[in-house]
């Protein structure tokens with residue numbers, strides 16, 4: 001207790017009394033270990049209050065509520081120091097009655113962790129915490145004024161009038177987008193939402209900024225489907241020459257500004273003859289920054305029903321002894337029924353075992369000419385698309401050197 005000074009030398013007594021107050025070096029650190037958070041995710045902060053002495057201190061701790069970060073579980077950290085029972089959320093967030101820590105001797109510390117659900121809007125979220133010495137203890141502020149041990153994006157401020165040390169972790173909010181893909185043009189008329197042969201299909205991929213900061217170098221993967229060739233891309237880098245599908249190709253959008261939409265235009269040219277088995281052109285984007293649950297990232301167009309592109313009657317003349325027609329488009333042996341694909345071989349011998357290894361339907365040529373294989377080659381296989389076989393023709397072999405097959 002100080003007495004009212006009545007003589008000038010009593011000022012000396014005041015100074016002596018202050019020196020007798022315990023002197024601590026109290027400071028606080030706080031970080032979630034990252035510099036950017038994403039709405040909807042959970043982030044974990046660690047708070048440590050340290051006394052570098054020399055005298056003990058019994059400080060208080062407060063981590064006030066901040067919009068955009070909802071605290072979840074609080075616990076003593078795995079290196080708890082003096083923490084034995086963590087505060088409740090309400091205790092930790094109180095500024096008028098801040099949470100009372102145990103006494104920290106020199107080099108003592110108290111450490112807790114807590115989770116926070118990120119529901120912030122805007123471009124950054126700042127999260128503070130502070131500690132202050134108990135009454136009768138002086139905080140020198142040496143540690144608080146030092147930036148040693150602070151993560152990037154974390155700052156610390158010392159208030160000499162109260163001894164309070166405040167730490168702030170400021171993170172950017174990662175940009176949020178929605179992505180959609182749409183067919184916007186077909187070169188054939190009428191525009192019928194059908195991928196016809198040799199048709200140019202134009203798609204738009206729209207990346208809409210929905211929150212957080214601006215986005216640079218937004219990556220996504222364009223999956224070029226079988227039966228098409230990507231011929232042009234505008235609005236993104238990553239396209240240099242035409243790419244034939246099936247192939248995944250990465251594209252990059254330079255900037256998605258806050259609140260705006262970046263549009264990428266992609267042109268596909270369909271094949272003059274679709275590969276066997278291609279009945280639709282399914283075109284999608286994904287990967288990179290595309291949300292995993294994107295439901296509007298895929299456009300599917302059917303291809304036209306398969307129609308014969310050859311004369312309805314196929315006439316063959318060969319000096320070979322056999323026309324072999326017994327193999328279906330799946331590589332199996334077909335003894336009856338119908339099939340969309342079939343082969344003809346002109347050979348000197350009858351083939352009635354497994355399909356010859358050189359029977360490759362997808363690689364076979366389609367002949368519409370009347371002069372087929374003459375003389376018969378080693379394996380003159382011809383694959384033709386066909387709706388049906390003519391009934392009455394042997395599926396196994398035709399033992400003749402001249403025949404007419406109506407598909």
Ligand SMILES: [Ca+2]
Pocket residue numbers: 031032033034035036153169170171
């Ligand atoms: Ca941070």
Ligand SMILES: [Ca+2]
Pocket residue numbers: 186187188190191192193194195196199
């Ligand atoms: Ca069309």
